[in-house]
Amino acid sequence: MTRRSRLVLATAIGLITVLVLGWFVWNQLNAPPSIVISRNPLLDKPAPPISLPSIDGSGTINLADYAGRPVIVNFWASWCVPCRQEFPLFRDARAAHAADGLEIFGVVHADAADSAQRFATDQGATWPLVLDAGNSAWQAYGGALVPTSYYIDRQGVVRAVSYGPPPSGTLEEQLAKIL
DSSP, rough: HHHHHHHHHHHHHHHHHHHHHHHHHHHHHHHHOOOOOOOOOTTTOOOOEEEEBTTTTOOEEGGGGGGGEEEEEEEETTOHHHHHHHHHHHHHHHHHHHGGGGGEEEESSSSOOHHHHHHHHTTTSSSSSEETTTTTTHHHHHOOOEEEEEEOOOSBBBBEESSOOOOOOHHHHHHHHOO
């Protein structure tokens, strides 16, 4: 093989590689976000009980206090960037479905109470917030990442689970399963 033909072959291979990589990157950047969720073991099962101290130190809050109401149990932390996207969605959904009795039950994971309290105040979160310092709720719910939300119906059964802030439109789809 001559030097010229090797140069042509190497150039062609390089060009094909650049085109394939460019196509792949373009498809990744322009693809709709996808969320792959396998079946969570808590789906269609009674929600595990939670009884933890409030982040403001005012006492213990129990998930059982909200029996008979649709509840979103949301694991979050002040350092969690996606939680900043999620909190306004929950605040708006709670207000929009107040007549349905919707409650958010915020469980602070791997965070300090003062940081969590500042974050919640800044975000306008007025729902019950508890500190899971011993990870008891995290373990009971099989925690994997924050934010994670469990949608619990009026009978106390987990009907949906979401990881990360809900993409556009899916929060109402999840709420429809528990309202």
